[in-house]
Amino acid sequence: VCIHRLRSCSSIRFIKSKYVCVFDKSALKFSHQQRLFRTSAVSCGQIVQFKLSDIGEGITEVTVKEWYIKEGDSVSQFDSICEVQSDKASVTITSRYDGIIRKLHYNLDEIAYVGKPLVDIEIDASKGVAPEEDVVETPPMSHEEHTHQEIKGHKTLATPAVRRLAMENNIKLSEVVGTGKDNRILKEDILNYLAKQTGAILPPSPKAEIVPPLPKSETVPAAPKDKARKIPVPVSRPIAFSGKDKTEPITGFHKAMVKTMSAALKIPHFGYCDEIDLTQLVQLREELKPLAQTRGVNLSFMPFFIKAASLGLLQYPILNASLDESCQNVTYKASHNIGVAMDTEQGLIVPNVKNVQVCSVFEIASELNRLQSLGSAGQLGTNDLTGGTFTLSNIGTIGGTYAKPVILPPEVAIGALGKIQVLPRFNRKGEVFKAQIMNVSWSADHRIIDGATMARFSNLWKSYLENPASMLLDLK
């Protein structure tokens, strides 16, 4: 019964009846068995055995290295099917047909033979478009095999798949601008034409052939662009948005961050913000920058912020502490290992400068340089990334003023530094002057740190930075 159906289908088609002859009996039997397995799903589609075409140089066998499709996928003509390798040559095999992949004849790393079936593709015969002849030894298609459409005396080049798309959407090929080779009309051109009519936003096609702008001095024969520049008749169509949601598993580093942040939010945070006048510090840095440069170090503001924080922590050591899991004991950490949040390709990493309490501003700057270059090369070691006791996040380099930073366990405090802005402020005489203002936002663990402590620490830190000379008094 099934074979009979197959034959009647083929008689309906009006192109290339010799197509049926190409099938040998075994192929017919094969597709017969396929149909028995299949349920009602697809209508009368032809299974075509797409054979591996000649690679050249007399090569007869190749190894299948990668499949780009799997059984059940639909493919268009020229879509990549697989990558095979033979003797140092990597070959991309593209589909000759539109259809659905029904069978892959080889697994990965198996040897495939030239002239033998590679995949079975089910061609949707009901649409009335016949696939090309099942050729074996000739190389991939040249221009002549593409169907031409003669409209108004102009030949329009388009593949059968594109013609069908145009037909389905009631588009006249003569009205479409072709951007392919020899002004061939591509699928993208049809989609763009449709988009212009409906105002729809269509996702960009990765396979579009790109044509460069014409150089001014050359007179290349005029492309038939002109004839297609008619104003298209607006057709009312529903707006088509073919973007799809994309779901990915959370892996690796992000999985670890989920754990850390979930733990962080168990800490009751309180925030405290303030504004710092960095006018004097800006001047100081300008003076010291060239000196540091002669010693091979790039001096930013961070070393000052870090050192001032350490001086503050000497007065308020509770901010450099750690609370144990059961909240029974507080450990006051002796070392001030101040972490600096860095934004990398992976996401947030926080390398820390060890023992800031015994480092000079210059030493801190030098260490920061080292951490920054390792960070951008993706080569930070475990030692640099662990052992932090207090963190500063310079989000201002990206932008923003106030923030609500999240404490990184096992620490108990964190500061986020906004960007430095030039703002008008009043001085003691009541005059307006240009001030370099930066905002700081602290978050602290309210279980062991109270608002007053945080405020006093912040004021001390602020006073060191607003009047850098005062740091000299307390430097060890």
Added chain:
Amino acid sequence: MVLQSSLKNCLQLSCILRTPKAGFRSTTSGSLIIQSISNDVYQNLAVEDWIHDHMNLENRQVLYLWRNSPAVVIGRHQNPWQECNLRLMRQKNIKLARRRSGGGTVYHDLGNINLTFFTTRKKYERMENLKLVVKALKALRPQLDVHVTDRYDILLDRQYKISGTAAKLGRTTAYHHCTLLCNADKFVLSSVLKSPYKGLKSNATPSVPASVKNLFEEDPSLTCTMLLDAIAEEYATQHQIDHHITLINPADETVLPGINNKTKELQTWEWVYGKTPKFSVSTCFNMVHKDSVLDVKVDMDVKHGRIEVCNIDLPEQWLPPALCSELVKSLTGSKFCPNETTTLATTLLRVCPQDDELHSRWNLLCENMIMLM
């Protein structure tokens, strides 16, 4: 001078792209010789991709000449962990690139020249190309004993490999490229092309190691420029065109629209590492901690460059089992990459009990794991 000629030739290139069949009146209806002004391996590989995808080679062929600053280039289906010393490369800032053609791993530096022969798929013929190169070398220095083997290598003095070949065939176009050692750093070459990673099992294409020699060692008067010139001359003769080399800038979007996207794609982790065929790592290492030596056995399956399955066999109770399983769970699905593992491991440490001894053991284990990548 260079600017003028490159402007003129940029125009030529754009014309070549839009070649309608009838009425093209440019003088360069024949083949073309182009040379990249860049030494960036990704940019130069992107040019190959671009020509392969966009140029119409029905009526012309192209010879593309390029050189790279230090880089290791692996074949399409190879495993970088099997082929080269990634650790050493990271230290020395030597880039890793994966090309789209097949074949084995090579080391490039400015003492090596690369030649790519573009043709239609019908006219793909590697032997012819290599014979052209040999002919050019012999024309330049008749006393050179160079010949092509049936493995598409070029040997010097019947012994030393001076050129390796690879190819890529697409639907309508094909290219065959090969290297040529003029004056490369053989010491760096041999050290980076030796993989320190043990216990790897995979079906990736293995490289066939060979003794190499620089042409410079045979004849110290030879330079890369001379070789490039000689080969261009021979190509021009055989294709009946002017001996004229068009310079191209692989960052120029106006001449090569879309090139920067191609360059970016070649640099993504997904392409360079993620395209590695599935492989497994089965190894063990010793850790020295305080006064004891511990044996650790690790088994991992890596697919698309990510750890699919991970198993770490530690002496019992050396680390709390909950912590161990946490590490294994986090590693599963993450990239087989030292940087990713470092950040993952150090981040996880934040939610562990704050115990110095525990931390030092954890760090020790993680550092050893990172050494495998």
